[in-house]
Each structure stands twice: as C-alpha cells, then as structure tokens.
Amino acid sequence: MTHHLAQLNIGRLLAPIDDPLIADFAGQLDEINALAERSPGFVWRLTGEGNDATSLHPFSDNLIIVNMSVWESINTLKDFAFKSVHAVVMRRRADWFEKFPTAYLALWWIDAGHVPTIDEAKDRLRSLDAHGDTAYAFTFRKLFDPS
Numbered sequence: 001m002t003h004h005l006a007q008l009n010i011g012r013l014l015a016p017i018d019d020p021l022i023a024d025f026a027g028q029l030d031e032i033n034a035l036a037e038r039s040p041g042f043v044w045r046l047t048g049e050g051n052d053a054t055s056l057h058p059f060s061d062n063l064i065i066v067n068m069s070v071w072e073s074i075n076t077l078k079d080f081a082f083k084s085v086h087a088v089v090m091r092r093r094a095d096w097f098e099k100f101p102t103a104y105l106a107l108w109w110i111d112a113g114h115v116p117t118i119d120e121a122k123d124r125l126r127s128l129d130a131h132g133d134t135a136y137a138f139t140f141r142k143l144f145d146p147s
Helices: 020-038 074-083 085-090 118-131
Strands: 003-012 042-045 064-071 105-111
Touching: 003 074, 003 118, 020 042, 020 085, 064 074, 064 118, 074 085, 105 118
Parallel strands: none
Antiparallel strands: 003 064, 003 105, 042 064
8 A cells, every 4th residue: 555644734823814913924834835746756735615725614723723634755855845945934933833832743644645634633742742752643754654
C-alpha cells in the first residue's frame, strides 16, 4: 500500500483574520496556497468557504486557525515548508500568531487516497501532547517511516 503524509498545523491569531494587524498574513494566503498546490508532491489541502481554511473553526477558540494538507512524502512537505516562499512568510509568524502552549503541528501517515478529517487531526495533536513523537503522530523533530 502506498502511503501519503498528512499534516495539521494550527495557530492562534493575535487578532481576528479580518483585523488590520493580520492583513499582511491574510493577504498572502492565496499566493501561498497556490504555491502549495503547484509544489511537487502536493496531494490535497483543507479548504472552507473560499480558497483557505480560515472560515473553519474546529476549536472552541475562533482565533485558532488550521491548515491541513496531504503530501506524497516528508521530503516534498519539507521542501515546500522550509525551502519556498512559505518559509519567508513563516519567519514572521510572531507578527500574527501567539506562541502556542501545546502541540501545534502533527504529522502522520495515511493510506494514499484517504482524506483526513479534522477530528482525526485533532486526535493526533492530543497524542503528541500526551505521548510526544510516536509513529501515530510526530513532528519534524523525530520522523517515522510509514508502517
């Protein structure tokens, strides 16, 4: 069976997405999402109303926004996350996001063709908080091969 890598990344904004403080971040979402979709290894990404997921509020705090996507491999996700314009934008995350007190990034392997759910992704975050990096949910600090 072929595996793909699912990822969830969450963050708590310093202000609502339509606040002028967040405008520079919000203004780059379409460009970064389009870059992801054009990137080698991209498979799927979560969207809500519009072309991003900022309208989705799967947590009780509406300032927490989510990004969830699926990639062919760890390396294709790493290339997008750390070697593209995405990395330049994320270097400024402190301008728009609070420091998150718990796990905010989860990676996990899925069967190719599976579309991960928000509930599945939230469970992976909870696992990271409870157990740290495991084959069930991990971060870039400690990678696991698909099983």
